[in-house]
Amino acid sequence: MSQERVGILEEWSSWSEDLCRRELPSVLPRLLSMYEHSESWVEHIQILKIMIEMFLPHMNHLTLEQTFFSQVLPKTVKLFDEMIYELTTQARGLSSQNVEIQATLRNILQTMVQVLGALTGCVQHVCATQESIILENIHSLPSSVLHVIKSTFVHCKNSESVYSGHLHLISDLLQALFKGAYSLQKQLMELLDMVCVDPSVNENEDVLNMVLVIHSLLDICSVISTMDQAFHANTWKFIIKQSLKHQSVIKSRLKHRDIINSLCEDLLFSFHFCLQLAEPMPLSDTQGGQDNANYRLFQKTLKLCRFFANSLLHYIKEFLPFLSDSCCPLHQLYLQIYRHFTPAVTPFPSCDISLYSQLDHSH
Template structure:
């Protein structure tokens, strides 16, 4: 037996595995993976958790059978990954109020937790990228633990970043670099996940309740994320909405009866109203300052474009799902009344006046 095989046959040592060749990883996968999974399940050390997860994702995931990933990997690892992330988030939030420039111990602890969370998100990104690179079309049931885990982690991350000013009690600057890194990693992970979900194939002739339910859960989870990021990144917010509408229409024939249409309509109406009111405020500021070539004017244009996007999305969605929207009539009518009652007639003197979006309603 070669020296490399002797290592594989003995107790798994992470420092040894990190130097293995791809060929050795492929050859020893059947014997080493169960031990790594057992170590992952029984480890109570966050750093070791991430080290094991990174080794599995980077060195052994490429050699696993993609048809059995859910059974052999995702279903065994990802539930513990979610618990690990939630535990770190709880510890982070619990200790954040003690953060100060004088308490170096808490500062070090919080920074270590944030760095570990960034690594965890990077490992999940590696999982998603692997699926995208190795499969032309995806059956959601074959990987269903992955999207649910990713969406849970992403939402929790965005909520924490959104609330960071209050969570860190005036000492945000001491960890802001790592919070930015965490947000960027979550942002990248969601973009990768949306690329993966765009590859999902659902046969309209098959009545697979699990697959339908999984896709519906994904869409509703992205809807929840939209409500979190709406005030954080307008472009990302709009792109997430664009994806929700696209997937709802793409799989319309199989998921239309399961979607929470009222929630989707209500959220779109709220986003229209918010961006519309922002346009009114900016238009008023521009009228008072009598200036057009300034930051307010450029922001007005961007906000107006966003408002049009939400209005067009609402029109498109209502057109496609009209027979299923009977319980949304009141919401749509209220939107029309609020827009019409505040039509910006006093702002028509500015060159780029606000349109009356909702005439067709």
């Protein structure tokens, strides 16, 4: 970065709120041009932070998509993907003796954490300035954020194989990266809770964007299922909640089979884990109650299993007319669970069996 550009950026980052507001029309185009043509990741993140921290609060919230998000976020996503690629490519050279590679990887991870922080600032700004959000007015934001979140979780999930044997050298920054993505997703779900979709319009950008959001969160669920049980369950809660909230306009466009398949897989995984925990557990463990670690884990897993079962049944009840191609996975799920129970024990309440029969015979 040239000394002249460094000086300009330092000057802008020191401006007062009033000066930023007054100079926004003239400075923003220059910042956007500098961001588009910046030559290094360090310069990218410096310009991005100045735009978000100093000038975003003074932009018209009705034109954010056109004037800011659509111009900045695609470049930010590309930048993040490049950093993920660089990490994966250089990770094979990581060792305690190779100080240079270690420093390079740590710098990249620190920059990625800063990108997550910048995106969190964008989401928080929208939440703070709008009581009701029209998704079309900010549609680049959730799509970009979800892409970055998924990429982060995938990298963290694969970190043991990516950094084979040397994970301890950068584990602190990977934890910071995971926490940043975790926090960003929580903030984004708060924003999406404020979204309104016009129920009188069945085919518009808002509908398509909301469907894309739900399917993207579904993809994230498949990544984090073995990483954080509570976060996984909360993401599923949000998917079900948003599907029902906007049911009238998105019901015909959702990938119901994918949602049903994923719920069935998560329910079956939790159920089998419950069985694995229960088999070696002596009676003394169950009598020990909350003081026994094995029993606490069993209770936690059982609660998760019950959550997935209730979510699945609730989804079936609400979207029954759209589940004609989901009979096979539901039938297989029922059989795989039922075969573990003795004839005297019914795994589902009678009302639930009735619902299952209705689905099976109506399609």
